[in-house]
Amino acid sequence: MRQEEKARGTGPVLLVVAGLAGAALWWWQSGAGGAAVPAAEERGEGPAQAIAASLPEVRPELVLNPRFADRAAIAGTVRDPQGQPVAGAQVCATTHANELATKDKERPSCAKTERDGHYRIEGLFPVRYAVLASAAGFAPGKYFHGEGASRRDWIDLRPKMEAQGIDIALQDGGVEIHGFVKDLSGGPVEGAQVAADATFTWTAADGSFSAWVKEGSVWVSASAEGYAMGNEEGGAPGHEFELFLTPEAVLIGKVVRAGEGGEPVEGAQVTAVAGNWGFMPKSAYTDANGEFRIEGLEPGAYKPRAEADDALGLAKEQVILGLGETSASIVIEAHPAFTVEGKIVTEGGGSCDDGTVVIRDSAQGREAWMSVQSDGVVRKRGVLPGDYQVEARCRGFVSAERYERVKVVDKSVTGLRWDVSKGQSIRGVVVLASGKPAPKMHLEASLKPDPSQPRAHQTANVWGPETDAQGRFELAGLLPGTYELSVDSWGRQATPAKPTIVEVPKGKDATGVRIELPATGEVRGSVRDPKGNPISAAKIAASDGVHWQFENSKDDGTFHFPSLAGGDYRITARLGWWGETMRAPGTSDDDVQGERAEVREGKVATVKLVVESASGRISGVVRDEDGGPVADAFIEATRESDSAAKSAGSGIRQGRWGDFLEKPNLTDQDGKFTLERLPTGKHTLRAHRKGGGEGIVEHVELGSDVVVTIASAGRMSGTVNVRGGAVPDEFTIVATDETTGFHRSDQFYRTGGAWSLPELPPGQYKVSVSAGPGTAEVQASMSAGKDTTGVRIELAPKVTVRGTVVDTEGKPIAGLNVYVAAPGTWSGSGGDEDKRYVTDEQGRFELLNSPTGKVEVNVTPRSWASDEFSWTTVPVTLSADAAVTELAPIKVARKRVKGGEATGYLGIKLKEPEPGADPLTRQLIVAHVRPGSPAATAGVQLGDQITSVDGQDVTGANFYLYETLTEVLEGTTLTLGLANGKSASVTAGKAP
Template sequence: GVRGEGLRAKALLGGRDELLVAAKAALRGTVRDPEGAPIAGAQVCASPSSATLLRSETREPTCATTEADGTYRIDGLFPVEHRVDASAPTYIPKQFTEGEGPRKRRTVRLLAGAERAGVDLVLRPGGVEIRGVVRDLSGGVLEGALVSSGGGSARSDEDGRFALWVEPGTAYVHARADGYASNGDRGAAPGHAFELFLTPESVLIGKVVDASSGAPVAGVSVTSDRWGARWNWGTGPDAVTDAGGHFRIDGLEPGTYKPTAYDDEHYGIAAAQVSLGLGQTSAPVTVEVHPALTVAGTIVPEDGEACERGSVSLTDEASKRSFSASTEGDGAVLLRGVLPGTYDVDVDCDGYVPEERYEPIAVEEATSGLEWSVAVGQAILGQVVTAKGDAAPSMRVRATMKVDAADPRARQTSSWGVETEEDGSFAIYGLKPATYELGISGERPGPDAPVEVEVPKGRDVEGLKVELPGSGSVTGRVVDERGAPVGDVVVNLRSKDRGGGMFFFGGRSSSSARTTDDGEFTIEHVRPGSYRAEASQGWTRTLRSPGTSDDDVQGVELSVSEDEATQVEIRVEAKGAEIRGKVVDADGGPVSDAFISATRESDSATKSAGSNVRASRWGNWDLQPVLTDADGGFTIDNLTVGTYTVHARRKGGGEGFAEGVATESEAVITIESTGSLSGTVTASAGPPEEFTVTLRERESAVWRSDTFFRTGGAFSFDELSAGTYELTVEAGEGSAKVEESLGDGEERDDVKIELVGRVTVRGRLVDLDSGEPISGMRVHIGPSSGGMFFGGGGGERKEVSDANGEFEVANAPSGEVQLFISTQNWGGTNDYSGASMMRTLAAKPATQDIGEITLVKKRLTDQEKSGDLGFKLRDAAPDEEWAKRELKVAFVRPGGPAAAAGLKAGDVITSVNGHDVTGEATYKYWALTRAKPGEAVTFGLASGSSVKVVLGPAL
């Protein structure tokens, strides 16, 4: 690349002021059906996409209705990229695309004062109508809300009602309205009455000033979080400061925010997080900005074309900073607010092959004129057909590169997936010569095993035909013990014959469906075999059969045959119970803005103390919460009979729990006064310029993280409940971890944390049984409390194990750390699974060798299912020392394999097949115990005895 004089954003991409006053653009086209007949009355909407305009200026589309001849025209558009969607009654919505391969575009580029013609769309029949209502949290209806799903959009009427035509399956419906935060609902299409509740908006206001002079800074972009400035993926900022440096960000949900300001010459983060309550406008927040730079360049494909969809990421390993931006127009990339440093460069361009390594960039001044070349590479072109030879459209095809044993650190070129066209064809571009595995998923089952494809050097693979297996269908109902339908729950088919993950997208899956409000469901294309059908609410809450416990096997068994329909009924516990109560503050006064959720307490023998509170915090994120009334009262209805933990939280801060609350009873929940923790972070050379503090309270599962920039080492967290907090600090200069206690309403400002220098870690991955080296696995090292993992190695990829199994991770934290070992080719076939383990690293020497790490080779292929052991282990307690962790048997299923072998609840497992699984070696347990039905696993026990368990059929 070439270093230049510097380049302002408006010179490269067009500044916001110029865009606002520029002559508007227009587009026009025709909407037709597959036979070429025009579709009258179709709605066509153009949605702007720009990194320059505010998000509020791009969040609503401009729409038009087609005439009798199917033509339309949309005027008054910003001269930026636009997504164009069309929808019409009885048809499936469609997004406009043009071009093929690497040059396929999903947006239309508009020019000032110009009209773009030929934006034509073809709609397929088969759409279904969905209906619903938009309400505020109090239950009142909202008129004029913009409701959208799958490319179609509508406005709610005076009764809050709306109707949309969408693709059959599971639809996600999104709604937004002025004065409210946006929200969504997911449900079966057709068959579900959608109900979307919008929360009154919270507002963040403040001022951006120069850190040196205190003078206001005008024209600076502001985001509500710290990520938007550094990871720009084509969306604009939340606000731009006015002449007085002021900004206002609306449409926010109650919660915690960290305003960040940036432009070509400035960068800064607010000194502390801002907690916003329901409908609250913050006190003015001051954001100090410091000098920063721009880095501008272009991704240049070797074939002379423009890089339509690409990105450039800069990472400074010394400071642990990264900046990313996507391409805008002709492959141009602009990274704004970049801080001085030496950055490794990572380049991506859809359909092209990046270089193995790009030269690092030393950013000391505004830099422009950089060029990053990408190669054309090879392609796989083929067609996916059904077992009957028909085209299989809308299937997702993923290409995963197999690791080259001769060069395991070579850059991978894999594809997350392309969608097959109407004729089943697909094309995956930008591949290196290598062996690839094709994985195919969607509404039909994929091939029985990944399709292996050899891509030779200098030649594309053409004419590949992939035939999907035959399938049957499953239809059924979910009902309660009284026979009443149970609607809007997810039915999953869990194979008893096959392993492997479950890939689905766009609401289409060959193994799951959502029930209608009448409790009915259909899964059209299911791989023949044996299954267990389970119903769940949300992602994690399996619905129990009447009279069973959480340790019992749930669901019903069924068998699916090719070209046959299987019917099934899943019977679950009845709903209809309720819990009433009141939320009060520490003085006994009512709390009128608390969000309430109830989580059924598990009766599983595996649960550790405090698990009810931890589950209630994270187990209901996908459910609509209840808001307390003016007197602090609440009612949670439609519950199954049982005992619950009720969680009350003010999203701006403060919470309370009531455990052991039975249905049809009343609970009083007290939100105690919150406190704060603040202090300073120091390093040997003084306070770090930038650092991240992760705060964790293990007993209650509180987790917060924040980044502090040029605060002189000062940090603070407010709105904290009482507890014992673990604070982990990560900075370029080093890391540290301390533990601090906090009482109800206590405000502590005396926390002092001293960073310990980072280290370079070397080691070797070997097979547990043979001792042979394991190549091509990636090693990450991060703090034991979780958070960011730092790969190290820069562009040399030394964190990937070489042919001798050796790896090196630079700039790793010391102290208690977590090693996370993963495959490079996620989704592909590997001999080893990933592993996570704890270690303690000394602060010195600066470079240290941790020796050999053993991994367990898989005993099963990815398509094989592990047999049933017939027992469960107790969950680890949150404060349990990892080096002393015990694998204690909590539950043995009567009549199961473990019971037959004599294993008992309370037994402590110390070895599996002769391999130690105590303390830090517990990470081996999972891989060692996966085996085929009929195979034996020997468990050594702390009592000195051993038990051989012959695995039974998968459940």
């Protein structure tokens, strides 16, 4: 991986992914609320299987919600790693079952073990639960049952069920963490629930807590009555956690049937859909009066969506919730809709317990996901009439090439059956370099496509359960073919750089596969400022160009990577997942940062990072347009990069990423604030009411006392219609201010084409609309405190797109997925049963119902582990004037660096495009050349425009080829063509 010269930086992307993985870690560990991440199976051309679809003549009977069913109980024993019972251990049952309201599943049911290690938990809903145990001196344990592909980490309960033998083994290696939960004023929150690494605990009167977890980075979240959730990531042990809770916002309302009378709808699930970014949407069920109450929300914009057995409704406008605010009662009118229900049936007649069904009406742009519930049924309520394509997946089984479409007309569709077959398996073991078993490893099998059958039915990617205590694994549900097996440890253990190749012959399983993890060494170090003060809670990255791992510095500034594969690593630090890499004193963001560490087997390397100070302060006051103080404003500071590659205003846009992961800073009653622990440099400050309105001040020096004025927000509204005057029943609006990075999306249903977006800050907006009949994009401006009304948007019809994918030599490429994406919509990905979106032997593809205007054509390999091609995004303008558009051949560059190989270094940074710039006219301008680098030696200079790489045009719409063409091995010579008519021969070197 190159460290500087990419047109689009990859390092921050990896950090983003790792940050989101951390945010999802507790959810993943504490209970699968349905199916795990589905395998990306693909079905190809061929005759449809004779799968019968039952179309009943009457409405389905209402299914009893598990909230009202008889409760269940579980019991078992907790033991230590040597098999001895553990007294006083805490055992908790937790669920994420969609059948329950959020409030019913946020608090786990827990019990303590007796002297003989036995426990019993009563009063459980008859749904799917994960069961977790923790005790002082141990790492937490989790209940597992089954072996191989049948290994599960949950239990499905039934009404009145008495589940015995739910035994759990604790693990060695536990460490204790400590912390405090506070409100935004700094006061303690007593009785807050804290979740960390499959452990639950509750705060004392002073807000303190402690918990035993596994050593390493841990994600900790806290919730309490009257508050929204707070979270923090840190190293365990050695970091004192401090979690701040925001007063909750509450959404209340009523669901009624549309039309005269307004009969209340009982039992509808109402979900608060966030208008921008949000984790784990919260939901509630309506009572006999149709009323609902959704608590624990962050301030922000929400659209309530109601789904019932026979109805679907959306609020007419987003609800803007301020800090600690309870909304006025919202009335949601629910229109007629239906239920789709069925079962995934495994070979032999059993019921799939871990699967998903996706129904998709590509003509209307609709898609619905259904996970197998605890009763073995997949069920989706609130389905609108349509002709739905079906994709059914079951972990460990092979899906049919095609399933009969589900046609919803004027009644619900139940009794459906989707058959899956057994397929074949890969079984083996993962071991450490010492030969000891490696438990808790995650494996993925990726099928290498057969070039002679580019559209053939295939299982592209299959995930298996994690390895057991003996390191054993089984990946089931495979078709014959050649597979690449990859191992992932969630960053806690070095894994092989290259996948293991396994051949699965027809009619026979592959057994005896042995994957040995690489021999490892350690890196221990510290990160301090020039005065020797420790930098705590910094995100530390270690990379050798192939492997990446992340850890957190402790409060004393130290950090530890216990398992790195041998090699030469660069160690860097940053504050927050989205912050810029911390600089050494006297350097800039264009200099190479961090220190080198040589990792050798069984050895400990040491590193001392000296970085800019992170003890700066900025104070100030937030005022409204009339000069009055704003007492409920959140304020964030983002250090501005001094890189020559950055475009204007980058600090504004970057500051929007990840504020949900950072400590909230709220103004006091006088509008005053103080921001601390800021790194050296200038900062962009953004003050905002999360319900609407914001103010931005750029280039703020440390030590400053500033005034941030929040400009009044306004409402943008208008109408949407199809050419000819008809209005769509449903459509999606996406409004984006590309200069500031502000983004808001919303969905509308049965509004007569009317739409409105409340509380938008002033700015220049790109407003994108998507609906079944078509798409459109317009520009609209917002002035402070004024509404923008009458924005009329006429949808251009969707079109059929045809084209050819070729390599840089013009040869057709078979077996690549192609789809078109625009804000709020896409086409082609899984939307065509006959695989027309997969390129054939001539590289040809055809996409139905494609959006028009300025769009992106995405070309991806069917296998994620492809060593031949990577994800390619091509900007294109599609006209709606013709029903069928033939694109010019789309060039895709072949990878020059394979998986497990380090990328050579050029020493170039390119200028980022200005926000809103037309990608079709993109120019690759050299913004920085590192002194002494291969590019500098070859004569590349600041301001040069690169027009070609090895003769391939990279100007304008072809700019996307640059990244793949310049990712080469060390020692490879590239010829860079320049706009001045000269060329430069650059030989890639080793990354510094």
